Amino acid sequence: MNKIHLGAVSDFNDGEAKGFDINNVGADTFFVVRKGNEMFAYVDICPHYNDTSLPWKRHMYLDNQSQHIVCAAHGALFDIEDGYCLQGPCLGQTLRKVPIEVSADNDIWIRLTTIEEFNL
């Protein structure tokens, strides 16, 4: 097996995000967001300092209306679909997008090579 199962699309409500700690380092290293029927994944590091994670509590990556990804440290807002920072300290920068795959039967997978490449 060259990839890891992250769950099913149906495990996420529309407008829900979840963090993942695949290597059990004690903190989530990336997160997956569902928007409609599309899934997006990003490294859990805010480009403001490139050294700190986004949420104030586990899985709290989105604003109250699930319109944007939020960094809780200083309130940066990011577009869910491309990770572009629309407001906040890192305006104009982007979250690092993580490639994931959604199979025909709506399972979500990440490749081992991606985990290694992104140090997740």
Add this chain to the structure above:
Amino acid sequence: MNIIGPDKLIFGVDDVEACRQFARDYGLAEQGEHSFVALDGTGIEVRSRDDESLPAALASGSMLRKTVYGVADQATLDQIKAELETDRDVKVLEDGSIELLDDLGFVLGFQVTVRKAVDLAAERVNSVAQCNRGINHVGVSKDHKPSIQTLSHVVYFVPDPVKAEAFYEKRLGFVTTDRFTGVGPFMRPAGTQDHHTLFFIGTPPHMQGCEHFTFHLSGPTDVMQAGTNMVNKGYQSFWGPGRHLFGSNWFWYFKSPFGCNMEFDADMDQHDDSWTGREAMMGPDNSQAFLLQYREKWAPAGGPPPKA
């Protein structure tokens, strides 16, 4: 001017219930529908960002909508009003407080302070020569609940720290205690000896807003216990625990739903007008004497494991 320090920070937030729960878990007491207060009555006000009673938001989207300073008496309030209405609009609100914009566009309020005289004792530490805590008084327990004593300071991201410093110094009588070169000053108003109630960090204009705010606790043990309580409730540490160099305050910062970090601090240096300010480059080496990292409780136990 006898300004004592921040009495209240007013926020217009995205997720009111998350912020209310965060404030409770931080250790503040609920007071009325919107306020959360420390032991002495200083605190924060949490409202929805579309609450029409709030002053307008900064263009940056910062959730901090107003900083309210406590002053010693009505005479000080009158003095501030007289000073600032020479070049800007100063509103007198129904509660008798005044409201105005500083030179950077932050909304400020001034009121006769709400600070109550309560027991804000410092943590007591024994040493070889001094038994400060008293005989048979234990220093720590698992059941101890840290007390949030008073609103300590607020830190602003500002596009022009020189202009900001000039306003608070020349118009409000704040004193610069120390400075990070090219970044900004630590300032205290005349009515307190705390190293700072205000610190500016120079940034691009789109960042203007609140970097963090914090309350004083009784000492480092309470900072550690309060922070540990937050971690155990699932909140995520941003920086700390550790001890700053400028101000000597112990710190532990947490990310928050207020769109800024919320810190616990304790044991800040006290200064008077004889203090000579210092200056240093901002960076890891000058920002803290040491920085620790939380880990789950663990203990060494007994000898090596039995041989298989």
